[in-house]
Amino acid sequence: MKVLVAVKRVVDYNVAVRVKQDGTGVELDNVKMSMNPFDEIAVEEAVRLKEAGKASEIVAVSVGPQKATETLRTALAMGADRAILVKTDAKVEPLAVAKLLKTVVAEEAPDLVILGKQAIDDDSNQTGQMLAALLGWSQGVFASKVETGEGMLTVTREVDGGLQTVELKLPAIVTADLRLNEPRYASLPNIMKAKKKPIAEKTPEDCGVDIAPRLTVLKTEAPKKRGGGVKLASVDELIEKLKTEAGVL
Amino acid sequence: MTTLLLAEHDGKLLSEQTARTLAAAAKLGAPVHVLVAGAGVASIAEAASRLDGVAKVLVADDAAYAHQLAEPLSALLVSLAPNYDALLAPSTANGKSVMPRVAALLDVMQISDVIAIDGTTFQRPTYAGNAIETVTSSDPKLVVTVRGSAFKPVGEGAASAPVEAVAAAGDPVLSRFIKEELDAAERPELTSARIVVSGGRALGSKEKFEELILPLADKLGAAVGASRAAVDAGYAPNDWQVGQTGKMVAPDLYIAAGISGAIQHVAGISDSRVIVAINKDEEAPIFQLADYGLVGDIFTILPELKDKL
Incomplete structure (x- = not known):
């Protein structure tokens, strides 16, 4: 089974994101960037499939600027075999990313594509589902467990109120939720080896995909802040306040 | 100019998320039709018809929709889409699974997890809620998921909307439901609890x-x-x-x-x-x-x- 994994370069999850004063977006200058955490889980799952003898080859793909090669190197250091960068400095929306990935799928013919369930920058949670739709493939999104079978996958999904298990016909799309696995840290020898692994580059034009955005962001603001309240001295005072002042009991 | 709203339910009861998403849909200013898809969902459709602001309830009663699998459900929504300018669903596990699939099939960029609507502009949180974007779409149709907690649920009982059966769209049979392990619900549901x-x-x-x-x-x-x-x-x-x-x-x-x-x-x-x-x-x-x-x-x-x- 050949596996394709999609990864995105995003603001590191430890960075306290600040909105620009002029409302044009968030501060991205000199901010630490990393692989989207959900994509790390996706890569880890692919590597585990390979280690278990279920996957034959892992191809990592990213859509983004030249610097996204760093993210691809991380995927290669974790265990992907080779990588493809669809290079663009433009902001690419999930629909366009899905279209670009579709062209990569057409060339690479994987049996399974694993993606993170959402990117922690735009929080859209769309790309995997959209790719599945464009390919006419089955989807198992928000996966917490993946088991392989003959021509199919069994995927346990995190749904409201518990877990749902579905069987997917291959080829299929899986998106990784938080508890699918714990991604490894790449070892130094693997990081060195990753430097020699190939990264192919192409552009959206090469793919024949129009990536013009459909949404216009009119402004970006910081969320309304809740004012801090008061600190109380005792449980009795709390109950009193909740009953009289707040009226919620 | 009509809006189609995908109802959220568990096969037995209509979820309050539907009433909350209806409040968001009302802000688009167009009549709202509610789609109830499932197997044996007549009573859920009836409950949806009593919600304020519903012009019509569409019922797709078919075994293919029993577990809200995204592949058949998105095919159904796409089959109904020509009659609608906007398709909405709550940002639940189901809504988040189905709607991007619908959007891609319609060649529309979805607006996810909307917390406010003002005419044709939408607010949505990004960066884990650290930045709120105000966006507008250039697509001919809207596909939107709604964060229920940002909207007060509409009331019910003012009138009863007509209920109409719609034909199931073909099931591509790409996936199969195996099982569900849900917590025994002796406590109120987290997203709608007081x-x-x-x-x-x-x-x-x-x-x-x-x-x-x-x-x-x-x-x-x-x-x-x-x-x-x-x-x-x-x-x-x-x-x-x-x-x-x-x-x-x-x-x-x-x-x-x-x-x-x-x-x-x-x-x-x-x-x-x-x-x-x-x-x-x-x-x-x-x-x-x-x-x-x-x-x-x-x-x-x-x-x-x-x-x-």
Whole structure:
């Protein structure tokens, strides 16, 4: 089974994101960037499939600027075999990313594509589902467990109120939720080896995909802040306040 | 100009998320049709028809929709789409799974997790709630998911909308439902509960979580939530997680016990009316947004609170 994994370069999850004063977006200058955490889980799952003898080859793909090669190197250091960068400095929306990935799928013919369930920058949670739709493939999104079978996958999904298990016909799309696995840290020898692994580059034009955005962001603001309240001295005072002042009991 | 809203239900009951999404749909200013898709869902359709602001209920009663699988459900929505200018669903696990599939099939860029609508502009949180974007779409149709906690549910009973059966669209049979393991729902559902009691890592163990949080929640008739740290540590099940990567809640009263207040968690509770924080660390960030704070030991405060209520 050949596996394709999609990864995105995003603001590191430890960075306290600040909105620009002029409302044009968030501060991205000199901010630490990393692989989207959900994509790390996706890569880890692919590597585990390979280690278990279920996957034959892992191809990592990213859509983004030249610097996204760093993210691809991380995927290669974790265990992907080779990588493809669809290079663009433009902001690419999930629909366009899905279209670009579709062209990569057409060339690479994987049996399974694993993606993170959402990117922690735009929080859209769309790309995997959209790719599945464009390919006419089955989807198992928000996966917490993946088991392989003959021509199919069994995927346990995190749904409201518990877990749902579905069987997917291959080829299929899986998106990784938080508890699918714990991604490894790449070892130094693997990081060195990753430097020699190939990264192919192409552009959206090469793919024949129009990536013009459909949404216009009119402004970006910081969320309304809740004012801090008061600190109380005792449980009795709390109950009193909740009953009289707040009226919620 | 009509809006189609995908109803959220569990096969037995209509979810309150539907009434909340209806409030969002009303802001588009067009008549709203509600689609109830499932197997044996006549009573759910009937419940939907009583919600205020519904012009018509469409029922697709077919075994293919019994488990809300995205592949057949998106095919159904796409088959109905030519009659509509906007397709909406709540940002539930189902909505998030189905709607992007619909959007891609219609060649539309979805607007996810909307928290406010003003005519043709939409507000949505990004960066775990640290930035709110105001966006507008150039697509000929809108596909939108709605964060229910940001909208008050519409009322019901003013009138009863007509209910009409629609034909099932072909099922591509790409996936098959195997099983579902859902928690026994003896407590109110987290996203619609009036009171939520949440525990954090400070509880220290699954046993202590159950011993301290559950009795207090049950006394208050509250839903139970947990911080991501508590879930990761195994004190509480995954679907109790409140926060940007878990559930967004907006109760009248939110009690955070032993939760420090990571941005990720705060993003999920900031629409609550009253927030109470109980934590032994008086510097904990949760106190910056709590209306009422108690600095002290949760192991003595929680039982005392339960007993005195």
